[in-house]
Structure formats: C-alpha cells, structure tokens
Amino acid sequence: MKAFDCAIVGAGPAGMSAAIELAQAGADVVVLDRADRAGGQIYRSAADSPLPDAARLGPDYAAGADLITRFEQSGATHLAGADAWHLGDDGRILFSYQGETRELHCREMLLCPGAMERPMPIPGWTLPGVMTAGAAQVMLKSDAVVADGAVFAGSGPLLYLIVAQYLRLGVQVAALVDTTPRQHFFDAVPLMPRALQQVGNLRKGLSLLREIRASGVATYRYAEKLEVIGNDRATGLRFAASGRQHEVSADTVFLHHGVQPNLNMSRAMGLAHHWNSGQMCWQVTVDAFGQSSVPHVSVGGDGAGIIGADGARAAGRVAAQNILFRLGRISKADRNQRVRADLNDLSALKPFRRFIDCLYRPTEALRLPRDAETLVCRCEEQTLGDLRKGFEQGARDPNALKSLTRCGMGPCQGRQCGHVVTGLLAQWRAESPEEVGYYRLRSPQRLLTLDELGRYGTVQAEAAK
Amino acid sequence: MKADVLIIGGGIQGCATAYHLARKGASVIVVEKDYSGRHASGVNAGGVRLLGRDMAEVPLSKASMEMWQTLDEDLGHDTGFRRQTLVNIAVDEMDLATAQAREAKMHDAGFTHERIIDQVELRERLPHVSPGCVGGVISDLDGYAIPFKATSAFRLAAENYGAQVIEGEDILGLRRVGDAWLAQGARHRYEAETVVNCAGAWADKVALMIGDNVPLSHAAPMLMITARMPHFAKPVVGAISRQLSFKQFENGTVLIGGGAKGFADRANNRTRLDYAKLAAACRTTAEFFPIMRKASINRMWAGLEAYMPDNLPVIGPAVNASRAFHAFGFSAHGFQMGPVVGQVLADLVTGGQCRFNLSPFRIDRFDRKVL
Ligand SMILES: Cc1cc2nc3c(=O)[nH]c(=O)nc-3n(C[C@H](O)[C@H](O)[C@H](O)COP(=O)(O)OP(=O)(O)OC[C@H]3O[C@@H](n4cnc5c(N)ncnc54)[C@H](O)[C@@H]3O)c2cc1C
Ligand SMILES: Cc1cc2nc3c(=O)[nH]c(=O)nc-3n(C[C@H](O)[C@H](O)[C@H](O)COP(=O)(O)OP(=O)(O)OC[C@H]3O[C@@H](n4cnc5c(N)ncnc54)[C@H](O)[C@@H]3O)c2cc1C
Numbered sequence: 001m002k003a004f005d006c007a008i009v010g011a012g013p014a015g016m017s018a019a020i021e022l023a024q025a026g027a028d029v030v031v032l033d034r035a036d037r038a039g040g041q042i043y044r045s046a047a048d049s050p051l052p053d054a055a056r057l058g059p060d061y062a063a064g065a066d067l068i069t070r071f072e073q074s075g076a077t078h079l080a081g082a083d084a085w086h087l088g089d090d091g092r093i094l095f096s097y098q099g100e101t102r103e104l105h106c107r108e109m110l111l112c113p114g115a116m117e118r119p120m121p122i123p124g125w126t127l128p129g130v131m132t133a134g135a136a137q138v139m140l141k142s143d144a145v146v147a148d149g150a151v152f153a154g155s156g157p158l159l160y161l162i163v164a165q166y167l168r169l170g171v172q173v174a175a176l177v178d179t180t181p182r183q184h185f186f187d188a189v190p191l192m193p194r195a196l197q198q199v200g201n202l203r204k205g206l207s208l209l210r211e212i213r214a215s216g217v218a219t220y221r222y223a224e225k226l227e228v229i230g231n232d233r234a235t236g237l238r239f240a241a242s243g244r245q246h247e248v249s250a251d252t253v254f255l256h257h258g259v260q261p262n263l264n265m266s267r268a269m270g271l272a273h274h275w276n277s278g279q280m281c282w283q284v285t286v287d288a289f290g291q292s293s294v295p296h297v298s299v300g301g302d303g304a305g306i307i308g309a310d311g312a313r314a315a316g317r318v319a320a321q322n323i324l325f326r327l328g329r330i331s332k333a334d335r336n337q338r339v340r341a342d343l344n345d346l347s348a349l350k351p352f353r354r355f356i357d358c359l360y361r362p363t364e365a366l367r368l369p370r371d372a373e374t375l376v377c378r379c380e381e382q383t384l385g386d387l388r389k390g391f392e393q394g395a396r397d398p399n400a401l402k403s404l405t406r407c408g409m410g411p412c413q414g415r416q417c418g419h420v421v422t423g424l425l426a427q428w429r430a431e432s433p434e435e436v437g438y439y440r441l442r443s444p445q446r447l448l449t450l451d452e453l454g455r456y457g458t459v460q461a462e463a464a465k
Numbered sequence: 466m467k468a469d470v471l472i473i474g475g476g477i478q479g480c481a482t483a484y485h486l487a488r489k490g491a492s493v494i495v496v497e498k499d500y501s502g503r504h505a506s507g508v509n510a511g512g513v514r515l516l517g518r519d520m521a522e523v524p525l526s527k528a529s530m531e532m533w534q535t536l537d538e539d540l541g542h543d544t545g546f547r548r549q550t551l552v553n554i555a556v557d558e559m560d561l562a563t564a565q566a567r568e569a570k571m572h573d574a575g576f577t578h579e580r581i582i583d584q585v586e587l588r589e590r591l592p593h594v595s596p597g598c599v600g601g602v603i604s605d606l607d608g609y610a611i612p613f614k615a616t617s618a619f620r621l622a623a624e625n626y627g628a629q630v631i632e633g634e635d636i637l638g639l640r641r642v643g644d645a646w647l648a649q650g651a652r653h654r655y656e657a658e659t660v661v662n663c664a665g666a667w668a669d670k671v672a673l674m675i676g677d678n679v680p681l682s683h684a685a686p687m688l689m690i691t692a693r694m695p696h697f698a699k700p701v702v703g704a705i706s707r708q709l710s711f712k713q714f715e716n717g718t719v720l721i722g723g724g725a726k727g728f729a730d731r732a733n734n735r736t737r738l739d740y741a742k743l744a745a746a747c748r749t750t751a752e753f754f755p756i757m758r759k760a761s762i763n764r765m766w767a768g769l770e771a772y773m774p775d776n777l778p779v780i781g782p783a784v785n786a787s788r789a790f791h792a793f794g795f796s797a798h799g800f801q802m803g804p805v806v807g808q809v810l811a812d813l814v815t816g817g818q819c820r821f822n823l824s825p826f827r828i829d830r831f832d833r834k835v836l
Binding site: 086094101270393394395396397399400403404409410411413442443444447448449450451453454455456 | 500501502503507508612613614617620621624630632691692735738740741743744747748750751757758759760761762763764765766
C-alpha cells in the first residue's frame with residue numbers, strides 16, 4: 001500500500017495552511033475533512049456561499065475564499081467528505097468515504113480538528129429550540145437559514161460576532177443576554193496594556209460591541225441564574241440582571257460561552273494532554289512546532305489550544321515546516337529560519353489571548369449544572385443527580401463514573417459531557433482537574449454501520465490487487 | 466496496614482471474595498492497582514452463561530447461576546442481572562450432531578439444564594435468524610448482567626461488612642515472614658495472615674511473588690456495541706461452531722462479541738483493536754441476522770483477560786507457600802463464576818473445606834517432568 005508523506009485531518013485554516021506549505025515543498029500530502037468543502041468553521045462555504053451578500057459576514061470571512069483557492073490549487077490531495085474514525089499512532093487512518101471504510105497510511109500525521117463550543121448545562125438547555133450560537137452560524141453559512149426573534153445568551157467574541165452578523169442581514173434579535181461578570185472586567189484590566197499590541201484585534205471586538213449597541217437590540221449585562229423556559233420546547237429565557245428577574249420570550253435560544261479544542265481524536269490516540277487553567281479546558285500537549293508526545297503526530301490550530309483563525313494559520317505553517325524537516329526534506333537550520341516570523345506572530349498573539357481568556361473566562365455557574373434534574377449526558381440522559389449518586393457509590397474516576405452510570409457512552413463519545421464530568425468530579429473530590437483526568441476514548445469517532453465496517457476487509461483486498 | 470486477609474485485585478473475583486470473607490467476620494483489605502472494575506470485570510460482555518461450559522466447570526457454574534438469581538437482594542445493590550434464555554444456534558446438521566453428542570455426555574453426568582431445539586422453535590425464539598439455521602441448544606437459567614455494576618455491587622456489599630478497598634495501589638512484592646505475609650505496595654505496606662491472588666491478567670506475576678509458577682497468558686478479547694435499535698432479539702445469541710455472539714439489552718443497544726482478539730499490552734494497561742477481525746465479526750453477525758446490517762456501531766473496545774492453556778481457571782491453594790490462595794485464569798468466561806468463586810475462596814481461607822472438586826483447577830496441573 002502506498003504511504004503518504006503526510007496526512008492532515010481537518011481542512012480549516014490550520015490544515016489548509018499546512019497543506020499548502022507541504023505541497024509547495026513537493027511532499028505527497030493528503031487532507032481529509034468530513035465536510036464537502038474546505039474551509040473549516042470560520043471559512044465554512046466561504047468560497048461558494050449561498051448568501052446573496054456574503055461580504056456582510058465581515059472581512060475575516062471574505063479572506064477565507066483566497067486561502068481556500070490557494071489550497072485547492074496547491075497540489076495537495078483533498079478528500080472532501082472523508083470522515084476519519086480511527087487514527088493510529090502507527091500512521092494508519094481509517095475513514096468513512098462514500099459509504100465505505102477506507103484505509104490510508106502516512107509517515108507524518110497532522111491533526112487540525114479545530115474547536116467545538118463549550119456546552120452550557122443550564123436548566124432547560126436540552127429543550128428543543130435551544131442551540132449553540134455556533135449552530136446559528138453554521139446554518140447561516142451553509143444554508144442561508146436564520147431564526148427570527150431569537151435570544152442570544154452567554155459571552156465571548158463569537159457570540160457578539162454572530163449577533164452582529166444577524167443584525168447586518170436584517171434578522172430580528174429578541175435580546176442579547178450577556179453573562180460576562182463585572183468582576184472579569186476588573187480582572188482583565190492589568191492584561192490590557194500588553195493586549196494593546198494587537199490593537200487590530202481589539203478594535204475588531206470593540207466595533208462589534210458598538211455595532212450591537214447602535215442597533216438598539218435589548219441588551220442585558222452581568223446576567224446570572226439563566227434558565228430556559230418551556231415544557232416541551234423553549235419559549236424563552238429567564239435570568240437575573242441588575243437586581244431584577246427578567247423573562248424574554250423567544251422560540252429559539254442560542255447559547256454560547258466560548259470554545260474548547262476537539263479532543264476526541266487526540267484522546268483516542270493516547271497523546272499526552274494537560275489542563276489549561278486559563279481556558280478551562282483540556283488540551284493536547286505539543287511543543288513549539290506542534291509536535292505531540294508521539295513524535296510523528298503533530299497537532300495544529302484550535303485543536304491544540306484555542307488561538308483563533310490567524311493563529312491557526314500560523315500554527316499550521318509552523319507544523320508543516322517541522323514535518324518537512326522530519327521528512328528529511330529541509331535542514332534544521334532551514335526549518336528554524338522559515339518558522340521564525342510565524343513563531344513571532346504566535347507569541348505576539350499570546351497577550352491578547354490571555355486578555356480575552358480572562359475577560360470571557362467561562363463561569364462555574366454556566367460550566368457546571370446546578371439542579372439535580374439538569375441533564376449532563378444528553379445521549380444517555382444522565383442528570384447531575386444520577387452522577388452524584390454514582391460518585392457516592394465510589395466512582396471517583398471519569399471512566400468509573402461512565403461505566404457505572406453510562407454517562408459519556410452515547411454516540412457523541414463524551415464530547416458534550418466530558419469537561420462537565422471532569423469539572424464536577426474535581427469539585428466533589430476537591431482536587432484539580434488534572435488529578436481527576438478525562439475519559440479514555442476509543443475509535444470509532446462516529447457511528448458506523450455493520451455493513452460499512454464489514455466491507456473494510458474487502459476494500460483492502462481490492463486495493464492490494 | 467494490617468488485616469486477616471489481603472486480596473490482590475479488585476475485579477469481580479477479588480470483590481466477591483472480600484464480600485464472603487467480610488460477611489464471615491474476617492478483616493479484609495482489597496488492593497487494586499487501578500480502580501475496582503477497571504479491567505476485565507468492568508468491561509466484559511456481561512454474559513451470565515451456563516450453557517456450553519466445560520464439564521469440569523459445570524458444578525461451579527451451576528451453583529453460581531443459582532446465586533445470580535437472587536444476587537441483587539443478597540448484596541443489597543443492583544448488578545443489572547436479567548434472566549434471559551441463551552440460544553446457541555446450529556447452522557447445519559454437523560452442529561446438531563455436535564449438540565447431540567454433548568447432550569448425551571451431559572445426561573450421563575446428570576446435568577439436564579441444556580436442551581436441544583429444532584428449527585421451528587429456533588425461529589419462534591429468534592424470528593430474525595437467517596432461514597438456513599437448523600436448530601440450536603438453549604439454557605433457560607442463563608442471562609446477563611452489567612459488568613461494572615455487578616463488580617461495584619460486590620465491592621459495596623463487602624464494604625458494608627467492613628472490608629477496605631484501596632484503589633490506586635500496586636502490590637510490588639510479597640514476603641512470607643514467620644506466620645505473616647508482608648506486602649510491599651507502591652504507597653503502603655500491608656501485613657496479613659493470608660493472601661489471595663485475584664490479579665486477573667497479571668496473576669502470573671503475583672503467583673511468582675507467592676512462589677508459584679504458572680503457564681498463564683493474556684489476551685484482549687474485543688467487543689462492539691451499537692446505538693439503540695428496535696427490539697428484535699429477546700434471547701442472548703451464540704452459535705455452536707461460529708464466532709457469533711450478541712445480546713440486545715433492554716435499552717435497545719446490541720452488544721456484539723464473538724471472541725475475536727485484539728492486541729494486549731498489559732504493561733501499559735492498554736489494548737489495541739484489530740479492525741479486520743471486527744469487520745469479520747460484522748459480516749458473521751449480518752450473515753445470520755440480516756436485520757443487523759444497518760445497525761450502527763457506537764463503540765468498540767477490548768479488555769485484558771487471563772487465559773490458561775486448557776481454558777479452565779486456577780482456583781485453590783498455592784503449592785509452594787502456606788496461607789496463600791489463587792483464583793485467576795478464567796479464560797474469557799469468569800464473570801459468571803464470580804459469585805461462587807468468592808464463596809469457595811472464603812471457605813478455603815476460613816476452613817480449608819470446600820464442597821466442590823477443585824482438582825481440575827489446581828495451579829500445578831501442568832507441572833510434569835520434561836527430560
Ligand atoms: C461553531 C464555530 C463557529 C466559529 N465561527 C467563527 C467565526 O465566525 N469567526 C472566527 O474568527 N472564528 C470562529 N470560530 C473559531 C474558529 O473555529 C477558529 O478560530 C478557526 O476556525 C480554527 O481553525 P482550525 O483550522 O484549527 O479548525 P477548524 O476551522 O475548526 O477546522 C477543523 C476541520 O476539521 C474537520 N474535522 C474534524 N474532525 C474530523 C474528522 N474526524 N474527520 C474529518 N474531518 C474532521 C472539520 O470538519 C473542520 O472542517 C468558530 C468556532 C466554532 C466551533
Ligand atoms: C472483552 C471481554 C468479554 C468477556 N465476556 C465475558 C462474558 O460474557 N461472560 C463471562 O462470564 N466472562 C466474560 N469475560 C471474562 C471475565 O470478564 C473475566 O474472566 C473476569 O472478569 C475475571 O475477573 P478477575 O477479577 O479475575 O479479573 P480482573 O477484572 O482483571 O481483576 C483483576 C484486577 O487485579 C488488579 N491487579 C493486578 N495485579 C495487581 C497488583 N500487583 N496489585 C494490585 N492490583 C493488581 C488489576 O488491576 C485488575 O483490576 C470477558 C472478558 C473480556 C475481556
């Protein structure tokens with residue numbers, strides 16, 4: 001079987017940027033993405049938007065079209081619609097492609113799986129009509145679908161961006177319920193001067209907030225005690241702000257309080273991870289070049305810790321140069337010289353990141369459920385009360401708790417409940433998240449029919465002929 | 466730390482032994498290097514199977530099966546046990562002949578819990594089985610339980626009687642000093658009159674610390690489970706000559722086994738899956754149950770299991786040391802035996818008497834002179 005020099009999983013800014021560098025240097029590179037088009041989260045459908053006027057989504061989105069074109073012309077093989085469900089630390093990737101299980105081999109592997117939104121397990125968060133703000137954006141970018149009269153709640157740049165994008169398109173927004181606590185503004189002040197080095201990014205954020213304010217949308221600040229109202233489906237949001245109870249009626253509630261790396265691939269591979277206390281999430285442990293605890297596996301972009309799209313591009317390029325060095329295509333000196341500018345940019349981004357992370361740090365009240373009846377695991381319908389009972393029966397480890405209660409056993413493979421479980425156990429054990437740990441994950445990363453897996457052997461044999 | 470009995474290994478055998486001993490009033494410490502139920506006992510297929518057991522195992526397995534029927538009440542904790550007929554499918558006449566030969570042998574030995582069924586009854590019990598299958602063998606006492614829950618139930622019940630379970634503690638060495646065993650753990654030291662080796666896939670290492678050699682090997686049997694699907698099979702399904710094995714739980718998920726083995730890396734507590742073999746299991750399952758073709762696999766895993774060359778466990782006293790006992794090497798069917806093994810060991814430890822013939826399970830049964 002033929003082996004690629006490098007396989008990249010994820011065709012977002014990180015994966016595409018890396019692929020361009022590798023292909024330019026003559027490496028045989030393949031990029032897998034489950035999406036039908038390259039772009040990743042931020043540049044989803046940027047090259048062929050269904051919107052009549054995609055420019056309204058902002059200049060960052062428009063910039064994606066150029067990167068996508070360069071990627072598509074780079075000579076890298078792009079397997080669109082290829083969903084990787086097993087990544088072996090031996091360099092073997094199994095993936096679903098056109099209804100079959102396919103296998104490929106590579107010398108070097110680069111994971112660029114991006115981020116996902118942090119779940120917000122407030123009362124009622126699983127009712128129909130409650131979605132993440134990112135889902136609002138995905139519907140908008142992929143299908144030009146919007147929800148009129150929705151309420152947006154939470155905090156963080158992505159929330160404000162989506163509200164602004166809605167407003168620019170003339171979509172009615174019932175309210176923005178901002179949960180950023182007052183205290184966070186005080187905490188972030190000392191980090192401000194250094195963050196000012198990234199004045200462009202700061203200005204972008206401020207202008208979003210100004211845009212929302214100017215629109216006259218009802219905005220509540222320092223909101224607390226959020227609760228989705230509704231019996232069979234969401235009918236609105238209840239919360240406390242400025243010392244009063246409020247209720248906003250809406251058929252759709254969009255929640256958001258930041259993103260966290262997609263961990264499932266790196267976890268299932270057994271790569272080393274650590275707890276990032278600034279971003280309150282697990283992240284894969286990598287060196288300056290994105291190299292993980294398994295030397296021929298690298299991780300780039302938001303998947304290795306949240307850095308944003310510009311950072312993801314730079315990290316992708318750095319990882320690519322290091323991979324070229326590892327493949328013996330360039331010298332160490334060449335690598336060091338070629339990554340210098342990107343590494344400088346990446347470290348220049350750090351103070352800004354720290355400022356943002358501090359200001360929009362997810363609060364415990366929104367990270368962890370409060371009521372015994374609130375669901376933690378949607379797939380297996382396990383509530384906070386169920387988990388507490390499991391803990392009291394001696395399941396102190398996330399995996400023991402999973403075995404006892406089924407929390408995390410469903411099709412999402414713990415994507416939704418993983419961080420919540422780490423957080424709860426840390427609280428109950430009065431220990432650090434690092435001591436508590438995370439689920440042991442396994443392939444497959446997605447549901448596979450028996451038919452599809454059953455045809456694995458045959459596809460192999462045909463390829464060998 | 467000091468106790469009458471030190472049990473090494475917090476799987477179902479260790480926890481069941483602790484339960485029976487503590488109930489008799491012994492002071493017991495269980496040490497477990499990871500957490501209780503982390504290995505085979507917590508991740509197995511949950512099959513509580515008497516059907517098709519090796520003759521030597523039938524008396525123990527039968528006694529265990531009786532214990533399972535009331536285990537939830539006896540322990541005061543939920544094991545997830547459900548009584549459910551097990552059907553071993555005969556795919557052709559040759560299978561039926563095998564079944565008849567076994568039936569004759571079983572009857573001679575006085576065992577009547579297995580019954581041969583014909584094609585009509587097979588289809589009545591399993592309407593979705595492929596039409597070619599000719600019959601089968603059933604046992605009505607059989608069933609399944611939830612492995613981690615059952616192991617926890619024994620642990621909790623043992624703790625109720627005062628047993629101590631210490632997790633995250635690896636026993637690194639054992640010494641017999643006078644009338645006591647001294648055990649060196651990674652964190653603490655222990656002293657006990659008696660040690661019991663319930664160390665699963667690591668039991669040969671613990672046996673060595675005690676002074677016994679044993680030809681134990683270990684492997685990583687694999688399982689897959691589907692997302693929920695409409696109920697289509699009440700009985701637990703096996704086959705006489707094929708690697709076909711599955712059960713549909715009450716929640717609709719289907720657990721597929723079949724005995725295919727992945728790669729075992731016990732030094733690192735890890736297993737790897739062999740996807741080509743899992744693919745073969747998919748094909749077999751879909752061949753005999755076409756309804757399963759569109760079922761969606763949700764998770765796949767493997768566990769570390771201890772195997773003896775004759776696929777029978779070691780249960781009994783150490784041969785090269787006093788006041789030491791073994792129970793390991795269950796060769797992929799020890800979950801069902803947990804309840805009775807705990808009782809047998811407790812009897813051995815406290816009185817030296819046992820109502821079963823344990824000679825097929827002696828640790829030295831493979832010792833012979835080689836010139
Ligand atoms: C919902 C959402 C919306 C966002 N919107 C914006 C925005 O509008 N503006 C902004 O500045 N930032 C946005 N972000 C943040 C943004 O994701 C990052 O800054 C940036 O896209 C990170 O780039 P990346 O290359 O690391 O990952 P991504 O762009 O996320 O790309 C990862 C890619 O990997 C693919 N993938 C993952 N796992 C597999 C697998 N197993 N098999 C095959 N393919 C796989 C995914 O399909 C995806 O295309 C958003 C984040 C999220 C979660
Ligand atoms: C995938 C799979 C499917 C199976 N299906 C079935 C089934 O359907 N029906 C059935 O009856 N059986 C089944 N089995 C077999 C059954 O699970 C085992 O036989 C049984 O669980 C063995 O129990 P145990 O307590 O001996 O071992 P384990 O559960 O492995 O416990 C031994 C424990 O000892 C600990 N340990 C080892 N060394 C030390 C040390 N030095 N210090 C401290 N602790 C130590 C280990 O960490 C481990 O937790 C299956 C097994 C597997 C792997």
